[in-house]
Amino acid sequence: MSDTTRIVTADIGGTHARFAIAELADGKVVSLGEPTKLVCADHASFQTAWEAYGETLDQPLPRAASIAIAAPIAGDLIKLTNNPWVVRPPLINKKLGLDRHMLMNDFAAVAHAVDGVGSEHLTHVTGPEAPRPDDGIVSVIGPGTGLGVAILARIGGRGHVFATEGGHSDYAPLDRIEDQLLERLRDKHTRVSVERVVAGPGLRTIFETMAEIEGRPMPAGDDKALWTMALNGEGSLAEAALDRFCQCLGAVAGDIALTHGPGPVVLAGGLGLRLAKVLPQSGFAERFAAKGRYRKLMEAQTVSIITHPEPGLFGAAAAFAKEHT
Numbered sequence: 319m320s321d322t323t324r325i326v327t328a329d330i331g332g333t334h335a336r337f338a339i340a341e342l343a344d345g346k347v348v349s350l351g352e353p354t355k356l357v358c359a360d361h362a363s364f365q366t367a368w369e370a371y372g373e374t375l376d377q378p379l380p381r382a383a384s385i386a387i388a389a390p391i392a393g394d395l396i397k398l399t400n401n402p403w404v405v406r407p408p409l410i411n412k413k414l415g416l417d418r419h420m421l422m423n424d425f426a427a428v429a430h431a432v433d434g435v436g437s438e439h440l441t442h443v444t445g446p447e448a449p450r451p452d453d454g455i456v457s458v459i460g461p462g463t464g465l466g467v468a469i470l471a472r473i474g475g476r477g478h479v480f481a482t483e484g485g486h487s488d489y490a491p492l493d494r495i496e497d498q499l500l501e502r503l504r505d506k507h508t509r510v511s512v513e514r515v516v517a518g519p520g521l522r523t524i525f526e527t528m529a530e531i532e533g534r535p536m537p538a539g540d541d542k543a544l545w546t547m548a549l550n551g552e553g554s555l556a557e558a559a560l561d562r563f564c565q566c567l568g569a570v571a572g573d574i575a576l577t578h579g580p581g582p583v584v585l586a587g588g589l590g591l592r593l594a595k596v597l598p599q600s601g602f603a604e605r606f607a608a609k610g611r612y613r614k615l616m617e618a619q620t621v622s623i624i625t626h627p628e629p630g631l632f633g634a635a636a637a638f639a640k641e642h643t
Contacts, residue, residue: 327634384427388424446620451472457574459590469482469578488512489511571606
């Protein structure tokens with residue numbers, strides 16, 4: 319075994335910034351330390367959040383880092399998609415006190431995690447129960463603050479990851495209820511992407527649409543309260559809204575899988591894990607497979623959820639390990 323390398327691994331999303339110390343050797347993650355989760359809104363910038371994390375430790379931060387960011391990685395100025403922070407790649411080493419770093423899209427990091435975790439961290443949702451293929455495409459899809467999409471191409475058992483912005487493709491309604499959902503969203507946004515429907519904030523619009531159809535008052539509370547209500551099954555409107563969300567997620571996941579291959583799908587993201595017990599009992603599987611002449615082909619695809627508690631942190635560390643150890 320080669321010498322162990324210590325790095326900071328970071329996962330910067332729309333709502334939270336997560337940090338941990340990882341130990342790497344022989345191209346793999348040997349250990350992932352206790353993660354620290356900071357609220358992005360409590361910090362003016364990525365640098366100040368980094369410094370706040372450093373202050374929680376009793377030793378200096380390592381001088382190497384792997385950083386996953388919820389944004390396309392391109393150019394000298396990166397603006398996060400659902401977060402007002404900006405990151406300037408040429409200045410990262412200087413501002414953070416690093417000698418070297420890797421920078422990647424947050425869902426590319428999750429795809430690296432899908433490639434690297436053991437089978438105990440993958441929970442079956444629908445389709446045949448099968449291991450990850452040694453050769454082929456795996457679509458990695460994650461509803462959270464936004465909708466992350468990445469491609470894991472496995473060739474000879476080795477994973478190659480490609481970040482995408484598939485969450486910003488156009489949303490296609492499939493029945494009259496979803497026609498009304500689209501109309502409501504179009505009034506606000508003009509162009510409606512799938513992220514507007516099957517990411518966390520989309521549940522509110524689904525609630526509003528169904529409340530209007532039923533002639534009921536909209537339940538009170540912020541998005542977190544609505545998700546708690548839905549996941550706890552607090553009333554028929556909440557149950558209907560959650561199942562509609564799962565149906566829409568199934569349709570979108572099926573479209574993405576069909577575009578990429580089709581091949582297996584792994585769900586992730588902040589909501590993916592919370593939906594692990596809900597999806598198999600919902601309309602997700604039917605909508606995933608409902609692709610006309612390709613139904614049989616879609617029914618043969620495995621859908622699972624990655625249950626590792628910190629896939630972004632693990633995946634960012636795994637990507638660094640492949641490249642540098």
